Amino acid sequence: MRLRDISISYGGGEPVLEGASLEVPAGKFVSLVGPSGSGKSSLLRAAIGLQKPLAGNVEIEFGRAEVGILFQDDALLPWKTARENVALGLTFHGVKREQALREADAALAKMGLQGFENRYPRHISGGQRKRVAIAQVLALKPKLLFMDEPFASLDAIVRARVVQDVVQLVEREGISVLLVTHDLGEAISLSDTIYLLSQGPRAHIIQKYDVPIPRPRSLISARAHPAYGPLYQKLWSDLSLEVTGKVAEAAE
Amino acid sequence: MILDPKRAWIRQWLTLVAVLLVWEAAGRAGMLNPLFAPSPSQIIGALVELFTSGSIWTHLEATFGAALGGLALGILVGVVLGVIAALIPYIAELLQPVMTLLNAIPRVVLAPLFAIWFGIGISSKVALAFILVAVLIFFTVYTGILHVDKRLVERITTLGGGRWALIRYVYLPSVASWVLSNMKVAVGFAFTGAVVGEFVAASRGLGYLLSFAQSTYNSALMLALVMLIMAVVLVIFYLSGRLEKRLMRWN
Numbered sequence: 039m040r041l042r043d044i045s046i047s048y049g050g051g052e053p054v055l056e057g058a059s060l061e062v063p064a065g066k067f068v069s070l071v072g073p074s075g076s077g078k079s080s081l082l083r084a085a086i087g088l089q090k091p092l093a094g095n096v097e098i099e100f101g102r103a104e105v106g107i108l109f110q111d112d113a114l115l116p117w118k119t120a121r122e123n124v125a126l127g128l129t130f131h132g133v134k135r136e137q138a139l140r141e142a143d144a145a146l147a148k149m150g151l152q153g154f155e156n157r158y159p160r161h162i163s164g165g166q167r168k169r170v171a172i173a174q175v176l177a178l179k180p181k182l183l184f185m186d187e188p189f190a191s192l193d194a195i196v197r198a199r200v201v202q203d204v205v206q207l208v209e210r211e212g213i214s215v216l217l218v219t220h221d222l223g224e225a226i227s228l229s230d231t232i233y234l235l236s237q238g239p240r241a242h243i244i245q246k247y248d249v250p251i252p253r254p255r256s257l258i259s260a261r262a263h264p265a266y267g268p269l270y271q272k273l274w275s276d277l278s279l280e281v282t283g284k285v286a287e288a289a290e
Numbered sequence: 291m292i293l294d295p296k297r298a299w300i301r302q303w304l305t306l307v308a309v310l311l312v313w314e315a316a317g318r319a320g321m322l323n324p325l326f327a328p329s330p331s332q333i334i335g336a337l338v339e340l341f342t343s344g345s346i347w348t349h350l351e352a353t354f355g356a357a358l359g360g361l362a363l364g365i366l367v368g369v370v371l372g373v374i375a376a377l378i379p380y381i382a383e384l385l386q387p388v389m390t391l392l393n394a395i396p397r398v399v400l401a402p403l404f405a406i407w408f409g410i411g412i413s414s415k416v417a418l419a420f421i422l423v424a425v426l427i428f429f430t431v432y433t434g435i436l437h438v439d440k441r442l443v444e445r446i447t448t449l450g451g452g453r454w455a456l457i458r459y460v461y462l463p464s465v466a467s468w469v470l471s472n473m474k475v476a477v478g479f480a481f482t483g484a485v486v487g488e489f490v491a492a493s494r495g496l497g498y499l500l501s502f503a504q505s506t507y508n509s510a511l512m513l514a515l516v517m518l519i520m521a522v523v524l525v526i527f528y529l530s531g532r533l534e535k536r537l538m539r540w541n
């Protein structure tokens with residue numbers, strides 16, 4: 039998946055993004071970080087096709103059915119059980135209902151939700167709902183996964199467990215991922231490559247970092263790796279420079 | 291004093307019985323004018339009389355027929371107009387001011403007009419119950435569809451669902467749940483419409499009996515009818531509550 043020189047403007051105003059390019063090689067986990075409001079979500083929406091870019095192009099080697107999408111505030115149908123919610127996406131792709139329900143149970147089990155198949159979304163916790171939403175997407179066996187701060191609404195402990203489950207699944211299935219996050223630690227421990235977006239408007243990619251931590255990883259082992267600390271510091275100072283630099287510039 | 295909330299019903303019933311006993315005693319002692327305040331035993335007597343003479347059934351039938359007919363028609367038309375208005379902005383432009391006006395006035399003032407238009411038979415009562423319910427349901431459905439959870443729509447779309455999937459899995463269940471959660475109000479409106487319609491001009495129905503009792507200064511019959519109407523509406527509330535609970539298990 040490749041984004042080339044993407045520019046986006048809302049309502050014909052000054053472009054939010056200008057000439058942003060990035061690449062997600064097959065089977066790699068790529069993160070996009072940047073100051074809030076810089077246009078990370080806009081870029082992701084352009085990649086998905088939910089937002090038409092002013093200029094630039096999107097190349098995706100996969101069919102529509104092979105792309106999975108997970109947003110922060112993804113909602114489940116409240117009137118369908120966890121199992122039915124997961125099965126729904128499968129039936130949209132032509133899987134027979136019986137088969138879809140079986141695969142849904144398997145996907146829920148992979149996310150540690152055995153015994154919750156027949157619960158309605160309002161009758162489970164926020165962390166469990168998030169897992170159902172992830173199972174819903176992973177059940178479709180996507181080759182490419184777009185995620186926009188999917189874990190942001192979870193509290194720290196639940197979040198660590200859900201992220202761990204996702205990283206294992208992604209590694210096992212060899213899924214290519216583009217993750218938007220503002221959590222630098224999460225970006226480093228999950229990714230093979232991290233792109234840093236500049237402060238908008240006219241935001242563009244200012245840095246690309248390779249993460250030299252071997253796979254398979256766990257969140258703990260990634261954080262304990264000697265490369266983690268220096269990379270975190272580098273990202274942190276580049277990001278701070280970007281934010282404070284722009285503030286200083288604006289003050290002149 | 292600490293009150294056990296679980297025992298509230300005992301206290302409520304005991305108090306009610308006490309009030310009724312005092313009321314009854316005051317009546318028997320000649321302290322109340324039976325023309326204004328008949329004693330509980332007289333009211334119950336009037337109620338029993340209605341049923342033992344069998345005269346009540348034709349009236350109950352008339353009121354139920356008008357209320358349920360108006361309810362069904364009102365829901366049907368309210369849903370259809372609400373959906374059409376939500377889908378076609380031009381229709382919404384036309385319907386919204388009319389509905390807003392109808393919503394702003396106490397619609398029962400239309401009763402005399404309907405009696406002239408539709409006669410003193412059941413149609414004018416069905417029409418009144420209908421207009422009360424239809425406006426309520428129209429707004430429920432129209433605003434409901436416009437405010438349908440955008441995240442659900444986006445979710446179904448990104449999972450690969452088309453227009454039909456959106457209607458079937460998002461819009462239909464949303465509409466159904468809004469209508470169901472307004473069911474109690476709608477039932478109350480339907481009975482109000484039927485009874486008020488009968489009160490204004492009719493030859494049958496609980497509302498007609500009320501107006502008859504009023505013209506003959508029969509307070510015992512009037513209060514008996516009020517109790518009967520309350521009982522009927524409570525039973526229907528209970529039934530629609532059961533239905534709602536059953537269909538909205540997910541909530």
Ligand SMILES: Nc1ncnc2c1ncn2[C@@H]1O[C@H](COP(=O)(O)OP(=O)(O)O)[C@@H](O)[C@H]1O
Pocket residue numbers: 048054072073074075076077078079080081238
């Ligand atoms: N639908 C929209 N209409 C107008 N402006 C928008 C819209 N979505 C985002 N923006 C603007 O574009 C900029 C980037 O937003 P966004 O892509 O959400 O940033 P991020 O995800 O990095 O926080 C912000 O200034 C935001 O106000």
Ligand SMILES: [Mg+2]
Pocket residue numbers: 078079080
């Ligand atoms: Mg965002």
